[in-house]
Amino acid sequence: MITNRCSRFLAVFGLVLLSGCALNRSEIVLPLPEANSNQYASTEQTIVIGEVIDRRVFEESPINPSTPSLGKGGASKASDQTKARAIGRKKNKYGYAIGDVLLENGQTVDSVVRSNLALALNESGYSVLPQSAVAAANSPVIDVYIDEFWGWLTPGLETTLNTRISTTLELRSSETQESILVRTRQIRPFATNAAWIELFEKALNDYRNEVISIAPDLLEE
Numbered sequence: 001m002i003t004n005r006c007s008r009f010l011a012v013f014g015l016v017l018l019s020g021c022a023l024n025r026s027e028i029v030l031p032l033p034e035a036n037s038n039q040y041a042s043t044e045q046t047i048v049i050g051e052v053i054d055r056r057v058f059e060e061s062p063i064n065p066s067t068p069s070l071g072k073g074g075a076s077k078a079s080d081q082t083k084a085r086a087i088g089r090k091k092n093k094y095g096y097a098i099g100d101v102l103l104e105n106g107q108t109v110d111s112v113v114r115s116n117l118a119l120a121l122n123e124s125g126y127s128v129l130p131q132s133a134v135a136a137a138n139s140p141v142i143d144v145y146i147d148e149f150w151g152w153l154t155p156g157l158e159t160t161l162n163t164r165i166s167t168t169l170e171l172r173s174s175e176t177q178e179s180i181l182v183r184t185r186q187i188r189p190f191a192t193n194a195a196w197i198e199l200f201e202k203a204l205n206d207y208r209n210e211v212i213s214i215a216p217d218l219l220e221e
Helices: 004-020 080-085 109-123 193-219
Strands: 023-026 046-054 086-091 097-103 126-129 141-154 160-172 175-190
Touching: 004 193, 023 193, 080 086, 080 097, 080 109, 086 126, 097 109, 109 141, 109 160, 109 193, 141 193, 160 193
Parallel strands: 023 097, 046 126, 046 141, 086 141
Antiparallel strands: 086 097, 141 160, 160 175
């Protein structure tokens, strides 16, 4: 009996070592690109990013690691500030949670999405005005709903990192909507903080490209 218990413990412990994951909460910082508000100042193409609403749903101990969840007391005991920073969950091949991935204080999921959306619109030829300009500017306003922004891993002989970002962009004047979904998957020897950052950077780069491709349809009036 004792031998069997020790064997199971060593097997789980070995998987943790293979994954390179600490049994705790990791915090990372994602580089936030900045749009150049002066790049298209001579044109009439201005736009305002209005509300960015994080409507992700967190669950308690979901079976699927792609479903947002949290340790340290679970999602029900987590503050709204913690949920706003949560971007990933680490689980082993048996489904046991072995840690969370959060953005460091000062960053939130909505601020990351806003920054990347602004850059994509900027690269689409728009001068992006600050949110404070909504009332004064005679410019289209885009509201953003974040449905998914989540990363997860499953360790084994190789560590697989996944992420999924899904948002709905709505043109406030007409309520026209466009949905964007990007998925990223990488196989890494270890799930280090640098690996998580690289994973999300790739996903956000894909996200910006998708915004550039749908912007003409969304903003066509």
